[in-house]
Amino acid sequence: MYRIKTLNKISSAGLDQLDKSRFQVGNDVENEDGILVRSAAMHDYVFPDALRAIARAGAGTNNIPIDRCSENGIVVFNTPGANANAVKELVIAALLIASRDILGGAEWVQEQAHTPNVDLATAVEKGKSAFVGPELYRKTLGVIGLGAIGALVCNIALDLGMDVYGYDPFLSVDAALRLDRHVHVVKNVDELYKVSDYITIHVPYTNDTKDFINAEAIAKMKGQVRVLNLARGGLVNDDDMIAALESGRVAKYVTDFPDDKIALVHNVIALPHLGASTPESEENCARMAADQLKDYLINGNIKNSVNLPNVHQDWSGISRVCLIHKNIPAMLTKITSILSEEGVNVENLTNKSKKDYAYTMVDLNGRIKDAVADELRSIPGMIRVRVLNH
Ligand SMILES: NC(=O)C1=CN([C@@H]2O[C@H](COP(=O)(O)OP(=O)(O)OC[C@H]3O[C@@H](n4cnc5c(N)ncnc54)[C@H](O)[C@@H]3O)[C@@H](O)[C@H]2O)C=CC1
Ligand SMILES: O=C(O)CCC(=O)C(=O)O
Numbered sequence: 244m245y246r247i248k249t250l251n252k253i254s255s256a257g258l259d260q261l262d263k264s265r266f267q268v269g270n271d272v273e274n275e276d277g278i279l280v281r282s283a284a285m286h287d288y289v290f291p292d293a294l295r296a297i298a299r300a301g302a303g304t305n306n307i308p309i310d311r312c313s314e315n316g317i318v319v320f321n322t323p324g325a326n327a328n329a330v331k332e333l334v335i336a337a338l339l340i341a342s343r344d345i346l347g348g349a350e351w352v353q354e355q356a357h358t359p360n361v362d363l364a365t366a367v368e369k370g371k372s373a374f375v376g377p378e379l380y381r382k383t384l385g386v387i388g389l390g391a392i393g394a395l396v397c398n399i400a401l402d403l404g405m406d407v408y409g410y411d412p413f414l415s416v417d418a419a420l421r422l423d424r425h426v427h428v429v430k431n432v433d434e435l436y437k438v439s440d441y442i443t444i445h446v447p448y449t450n451d452t453k454d455f456i457n458a459e460a461i462a463k464m465k466g467q468v469r470v471l472n473l474a475r476g477g478l479v480n481d482d483d484m485i486a487a488l489e490s491g492r493v494a495k496y497v498t499d500f501p502d503d504k505i506a507l508v509h510n511v512i513a514l515p516h517l518g519a520s521t522p523e524s525e526e527n528c529a530r531m532a533a534d535q536l537k538d539y540l541i542n543g544n545i546k547n548s549v550n551l552p553n554v555h556q557d558w559s560g561i562s563r564v565c566l567i568h569k570n571i572p573a574m575l576t577k578i579t580s581i582l583s584e585e586g587v588n589v590e591n592l593t594n595k596s597k598k599d600y601a602y603t604m605v606d607l608n609g610r611i612k613d614a615v616a617d618e619l620r621s622i623p624g625m626i627r628v629r630v631l632n633h
Contacts, residue, residue: 244265244266244267245265245266245267245276245277245540245541246266246267246272246273246274246275246276246277246293247261247266247267247268247269247272247275247276247277247278247279247536248269248270248272248273248275248277248278248279249268249269249270249278249279249280250270250278250279250280250281250283250285251279251280251281251282251283251300252281253279253281253300253529253532253533254300254522254525254526254528254529254530255529256525256526256529256530257279257300257526257528257529257530257531257532257533258279258529258533260530260533260534260537261533261536261537265541266537273291274291274292274293275291275293275294276293276294276295276296276540277294277295277296277297277298277536277539277540278294278296278297278298279298279300279529279532279533279536280297280298280299280300280306280307281299281300281301281528282301282303282306282516283306284306285297285306285307285308286306286307286308288308290311290312290315290317294315294317295316295317295318295539295540295627295629296317296318296319296320296536296539296540297312297317297318297319297320298319298320298321298322298532298533298535298536299319299320299321299322299532300322300325300525300528300529300531300532300533301321301322301325301326301519301528302321302322302323302324302325302326302327302391302392302447302519303321303447303448303474303475304319304321304447304549305447305448305449305475307319309549309550312550313550313551313599313600314626315626315627316567316626316627318539318545318548318550318551318567319548319549319550320532320535320536320539320545320546320547320548320549321532321547321549322527322528322531322532322535322547323390323391323547324391325524325527325528325531326518326519326521326524326525326527326528327391327392327395328395328523328524329518329519329520329521329523329524330392330395330445330473330518330519330524331392331395331396331399332521333473333499333514333517333518334392334396334399334443334471334473335399335403337443337471337473337497337512337514338379338384338400338403338441338443338469338471339379340497340512341441341469341471341494341495341497341512342376342377342378342379342441342469342495343374343375343376343377344373344374344375344376345374346512347373347374348371348373348374351370351373351374352367355367355370379400379403379404379405379441380403380404380405381404381405381406382405382406382440382441383405383406383407383408383438383439383440383441384396384397384400384405384406384407384408384439384440384441384442384443385407385408385409385410385435385436385438385439385441385442385443386400386407386408386409386410386426386435386442386443386445387409387410387411387432387435387442387443387444387445387446387455388410388411388444388445388446388474389409389410389411389414389418389419389422389426389428389445390411390415390418390445390446391418392445392473392474393409393411393418393443393445394418394421394422395421396443396445397409397422397423397426398421398422398423398426401423401425401426405441406427406438407423407425407426407427408426408427408428408429408434408435408438408439409422409426409427409428409429409435410428410429410431410432410434410435411428411446412430414428432460433463436460436463436464436465437463437464437465438465439464439465439468440465440467440468440469441468441469441470441471442456442464442468442469442470442471443470443471443472443473444456444470444471444472444474444478444479445473445474446474446478447474447475448474448475448477448478452478453477453478454477454478454479454480454483455478455479456470456472456478456479456480456483456484457479457480457483458480458483458486458487461483461484461487461492461493462492464492464493466491466492467491467492467493467494468492468493468494469493469494469495469496469497470484470493470495470496470497471496471497471498472496472497472498472499472500473497473498473499473514473518474499475500476498476500476501476502476505479496479498481502481504481505482504484496484505485504485505485508488508488509488510488511489509493510494510495510495511495512496508496510496511496512497511497512497514498511498512498513498514499514499515499516499517499518500516501513501514501515531547535547541631542558542563542631543556543563543565543604543629543631544556545602548597550597550600551567551597551600551602552595552596552597552601552602553595554593554595554602554604556591556593556604556606557591558606558633559590559591559606560590560591560606560607560608560609560633561607561608561609561610561632561633562587562606562607562609562610562611562630562631562632562633563604563605563606563607563630563631563632563633564578564582564603564604564605564607564611564616564619564628564629564630564631565602565603565604565627565628565629565630565631566578566602566603566604566605566619566625566627566628566629567600567601567602567625567626567627568600568601568602568603568622568624568625568626569599569600569601569624569625569626570596570597570598570599570600570601571624574594574601574603574622574624574625575592575594575603577622578603578605578619578622579592579605581615581618581619581622582605582607582611582615585611585612585615586609587607587608587609587610587611588607588608588609589605589606589607590606590607590608591604591605591606592604592605592606600626610630610632611630616628616630
């Protein structure tokens with residue numbers, strides 16, 4: 244029985260993938276083999292000995308201590324693209340509320356309706372000019388990060404009649420193919436800053452992208468620019484954004500990640516991390532995360548991991564050894580020589596690496612003794628050895 248701990252509310256569409264005869268799932272499970280998580284902060288999480296994998300039902304993994312996971316042989320998965328449509332749709336809403344004072348206008352109507360002796364129909368026609376705002380049509384949108392979300396945002400913005408500039412120095416071939424050819428892809432983000440009336444950021448939050456939008460970046464933008472951040476709070480420097488809003492350089496800032504500093508600032512529209520909060524995206528993410536976790540625990544296959552390579556191998560023996568190790572020379576020789584001394588035949592073998600780490604899967608025509616698994620564990624640079632039997 245595999246034990247799976249849930250650290251956030253995970254859609255039943257995902258949990259249903261984990262059948263009760265093989266998986267015990269709950270938020271109170273202890274010494275878990277796997278974790279299903281959304282945004283729960285895990286940096287101080289104490290890993291139990293059994294923990295082999297963490298599946299993030301979502302895109303961003305900045306809440307997970309990836310380096311510590313790699314050092315402990317814990318595979319971290321995410322669900323690329325599974326919630327991208329939900330975020331794209333909220334970006335459309337964000338563009339509109341950043342432009343037209345829809346929220347202010349609706350609030351004002353409520354106030355008028357609650358005021359005694361006000362003829363609402365008359366008051367509306369008299370008061371509406373306070374909520375005027377520009378159209379999106381023929382304005383320029385700058386999209387920073389052209390991955391799953393950024394590409395969808397670019398394409399829908401073209402449909403809205405906007406001129407679209409995109410920036411992504413690490414643009415993958417797949418992502419490039421998803422982009423409409425009318426998007427102007429620029430090599431330098433300054434080109435995008437110079438022309439954009441609206442800027443939206445869709446990059447992961449890392450040490451390299453922290454404070455991506457800061458005073459220096461804002462100084463290169465057009466005056467009265469509207470900035471949207473549905474990616475992570477730390478991508479925008481709060482103090483610099485507040486200064487820019489106060490000076491009027493930035494007309495509106497829509498953030499899905501409010502904190503005490505920014506939430507009440509004039510011309511900030513703060514949303515409660517709603518980007519992926521649709522039933523469709525919660526289901527997509529949960530299903531994908533649960534499937535990936537299950538396939539790893541049962542078969543050792545890895546798909547969509549952020550710290551280890553993708554490896555899929557069809558079963559061809561009666562026993563499978565899954566080894567996570569440092570990406571260093573001679574590991575394969577050492578592994579296969581221990582196995583051949585034991586007299587088992589290798590039916591199939593896959594070895595792939597990702598940066599400093601590698602994963603080897605070996606299918607054998609026989610079972611190995613615990614002592615042999617321990618010998619594999621003692622190879623310098625070996626991090627984790629798991630033996631699965633068919
Ligand atoms: N508000 C919400 O509920 C949600 C927020 N997010 C956030 O959005 C981020 C992006 O999500 P996806 O598009 O699904 O991820 P993705 O991995 O498909 O795309 C990210 C893109 O950013 C690019 N990138 C990385 N560093 C960059 C840099 N310095 N400059 C420009 N581009 C850079 C990458 O090359 C990649 O194409 C996530 O990491 C997460 O933080 C994602 C889903 C929901
Ligand atoms: O699970 C959620 O609602 C958050 C989604 C998110 O921020 C992400 O996928 O990066």
